[in-house]
Amino acid sequence: SQTIHQWPATLVQPVGSPLSLECTVEGTSNPNLYWYRQAAGRGLQLLFYSVGIGQISSEVPQNLSASRPQDRQFILSSKKLLLSDSGFYLCAWSVRDTGELFFGEGSRLTVL
């Protein structure tokens, strides 16, 4: 069966510090991978998606970046966090061109 894990689950970071969130998928090959952010009381905002190794599409220009060094690994990074980066970050995968997403556990980021 397929599983998805992301970590860390919770982190508190000072403004200006770097960020790295990691997500891995098991039990499937060549998935579409996504990073979403959910601010309190808001809908899911798509940040990045990837259809293959090294292929990243950015939906929202900002100080975040994503990388896919391996087929089932997706990393969200920032060199310098802003207060507005606080939120609940969700990694997800899907089979190509289907809308059913399978989400990781989520990572709650608080920037102080």
Next chain:
Amino acid sequence: GQNIDQPTEMTATEGAIVQINCTYQTSGFNGLFWYQQHAGEAPTFLSYNVLDGLEEKGRFSSFLSRSKGYSYLLLKELQMKDSASYLCAVMDSNYQLIWGAGTKLIIKP
């Protein structure tokens, strides 16, 4: 622009029925999804509609009218564990999901 509208919050009584509406305006349509999200957790898939009509799955049903840009999620025999946010999402012509802000459902005893 693309837009998904759903009520912000609803309250219902345990054992009752509740209907959560979703209206959408998107660039193309390749299906509508409903997800459930408990507080502090990730969303989980509930239903998928691509053709008009009602899809039933246990206590949950989802309806779609493409001509009206409208869907609803119907929850029957409400249980306390149904307290959660319910997210409506539409897949557009580029196979990207457009998300609503979610409806927080509060179940009272």
